[in-house]
Each structure stands twice: as C-alpha cells, then as structure tokens.
Amino acid sequence: MLGIKKVEVVANVASGSVADTAPAELEKMLADFGLNAHVCAPTTDDLTNCLKAAVDARPDLLIILAGDGTARAAAELCGPKGPMIAPLPGGTMNMLPHAVYGVRPWQEALTLALTQGHEQLVGGGEVEGHLFMVGAILGTPALWAPAREAARDGKPRLALLRARRALRRAFTGRLRYNIDGGPRLKAEAMVFMCPLTSKALDEDEGALEAAALNVQGAADALRLGVNALVRDWRDDPSVQAERCQVARIWSAQGIPALLDGESVRLKALTEVRYQPALARVLAIPKDL
Template structure:
C-alpha cells in the first residue's frame, strides 16, 4: 500500500458528472480512511489555476473529479516525477477512469484506491509537449468540439457558429503524415489512441493505435458516421489503422487538434509519440 499523507482534491462541479455535495462526500471518504484532504471546487474559468495550485502544494496524492480533459491537464502538471494522480469519473465520457477503476462510481473508485491502491506508471501519447491519455484527433474534425461544448452549456447560437466554421473547414485542409519513419501519406484526419482505450490493442502494448481517416466528401463522412453507429468505425473502408510509436504530421497551416476532448491549435508540423510514463496514478492492483 502506498503511503499517503498530504492530499489535494480538485472537483469540477460543472463537468457533467459531479453534484454540489461532492466536496463534502470526498472529505468524509478521506476521513473514514484517517486522512484530511484539501478540496478545491473552482469555477470553470479558474480550473487550471486550481490544478496548478494543487500541484504546487506538493501533495502525495492529487485527486481529480472531472472529465478526461481535466485529467489530461492534471497529468501534464504532475508529470512522471510529481504527485500520484487519481482521476475519478466526473465527466460525461470517463474513458480514462474506466480503464483504471472499472465502471465504478467515483465514490467506490476513491474508496478502492485508498484501500488497495498502489503507484503505477500510466503511459500515453505526446503531441509536441502536450500529453494525452485517451486519444488525440488531428485535423478538421477536431473543430466540431467547441460546437459540442457550446450546445452542452446551453448556448445554441455559439454552437451553430462553431458548427458552421467546422463545416466550412471540412475537406479543405488535408494532412500529410508518416508513421514510424514510413512513407508520407494523406488523410483528412489522423486519430491516435492509447492502448488502454483501444479495442484493437492489448493494454500493455507499448505503442499508439493510429487511425487515418481518408475522407473525400460528405458521402464518405456520412458512411463513416453510420458505420460508427452500427459497428466498429475502424471497419469503414475510409479508415486505415496500424500501431505506431512515433509519427510526424504536416499541414499547409496550423493543425486543429483534440487532446482528450480539449481543443488545441498546433503548428503546421508536429510530432506524436508514445511515452510509457506520462504520469503516476494510484490504482488498484491488476488482476492476474
């Protein structure tokens, strides 16, 4: 059992899976395990500052109750030498917490981590200097994310504006990419998935799953969307997948990228790579 004394908690009450009673519940769970926790529940615009302050406090454990994007930011701030990280399911997708704690509630996941947890390295991808722990989407499809978020927060006109922009950029800025030093190829977008969330790779595979989307128009996009609803989208003829440890992606101008659900703007040339130790997590022992 990993020894824990100082604990910082960041709870995003606006993340979609956290209610207003969560801070009190968290304090009680830690008290039941003989620990005190400093809990921060910031406004959305102050979330990153709260995460930085929590890491700067040099705790033994940083608990994040939020979505995958906030967990990604926390992992970037902690790094492989910083505090242990416990990313609890507090968002809408919760892909990362499910790979660590299963389909448990955040309360059960936290109790399990405190009772049986051990320190473990968490691998992931790097896009330039930025890590991702679930998936990175490079290319124009990433521009649909702001429209989705605006709709989620009840801002239909802003959602429409972002959707219009994304549609205008669709099929207008194809990427060039090379996987593991291979030939340059073209695609509308390239998706890189970490092995612990990939259906095609074993959890322990030391590589990313790269999926190139070679779409040539709305017909291809519609077919891909339909295939995503009825079967694995990787089976679509416009998708080519293969494992890779390092990739280079080029475009004629800046590349929009979605890292674990958060939009980033990259330069016109960027490198993607697999890292075996993006951060350290507090996780239950692996089953034999």
C-alpha cells in the same frame, strides 16, 4: 492504501457533472478512510492556480474531480516522478476516468481506488509539449467535438453554429503524414490511441495505435467524427491502423486536434511521439 497519507483534492464544481456538494462529500469519504485531505474547489478563473498549488504541495495522492482537460493538465504537471493521480469522472466526456475506472459514478470509482487500487505508470502520446493518455484526433473531424459538446449541454443554436463551421472547414486541408519514417501519405484525419485504451495494443506494448482516416464527403466526415468520439472507430470502413512510435503530420494551415477530449490547435507541421512514462495513476484491476 499504498502508503497514502497526504492527499490533495481539486474539485471543479463548474465542470460538467460536479455538484456543489461534491467537495464536502469527497472530504467526508476520505475522512471515513482515515485520510485528512486538503480540498480545493476553485472558481473557473482560479482552477489553474489551484491545480499548481496542489501539485506543489507534493501529496502522496492528487484526486481530480473535474473534466478531461483538468485531468490531463494534472498529469502534465505531475509527470512520472510527481504525485500519483486519481482522475475521477467530473466532466462531460470523462475519457481518462472511464479508461482508468470504467463507466461508473465518481463515488464508486474513488471507493474502488482506495480499497483495491494499485499504482500504474501510464504511457501515451506527446505532441508539442501536450500529453494524452487516452487518444488524439488530428484533422477536421476534431472540429465536430465542440458541436457535440454544445448539443449535449442543451444548446442547439450553438451546436448548429459549430456544426456549420466544422462543415465549412471539412476537406479544406487534408493532412500529409508518415509513420516511423515510412512513405509520405495523405489522410483527412489521424487518430492515435494509447495502450491504456486501445483494443489492439497490450498495456505494455510500447507504442501508439495510429490510424489514417479517409473520407469521401461531409456525411463520411460526420460519421467518422462521431465514431471516433463515442464508438469503435476501427469499425469504420475508411480506417487503416498500424502501430506507431513517431508520426510526422503536416498541413497547409494549423491542425485542429482533440487530446483526451480537449480541443487544441497544433502547428501546421507537428510530430506525435509515444512516451513510455507520462504519469503515475491510482488504477483499479481491469476485471472490476
């Protein structure tokens, strides 16, 4: 198991799909592998402190059973020289866990990671000090994600309110951008995919895949928002994609964005960069 001896676990039982029994189950599974792990199952208010304490303990492996936001925060705290992380699917979208382990339950993902895993240095994107290892959506289609989350959580009224807000914001602030110092162009939104998940890039490509999304109306924006989140957005007729090292994006106002499935607000002028080494991940072979 790659010399793994010291293990820290952060299990967010308030997350999308983590049962109350998960921390004990995790501890038992690790014990069966001969690993005596420290498991933290914090309340929502104490999640950040728990995560920081786990990283400060300098384990050989940090296991995250939580949503994409917690997994991304762990990667930011660990960096390429800190603890190796195992992001297990414990949220709603689970973009990073699915990219690393495929779509499978966390118990199966953990078993495969401990029996067949290897260390992988993962590259990806960085914007305003935030990293992403799966992908990012910048622009008004990112506003549809909160509505979709509410619908998935069985909250139709909240989903409708958020959808109306996204519709009001659509087409009110097109983005200007350039790729690697190229010409200044316009788009409704920008999508950046990392080598970990891009079908157009090899994992050692050394670049992001950048796509400008241009739409003609609300129906197109809704289709793009859905396709970008759950399907192959390259199939959409409004997509133009290319490789990218640095992209400059600006707008008349702050830019809504999704970074690995987590909603953030960026400045009106921002820069997305490819970073070759973001974090060390306990990955599994792609053919499993």
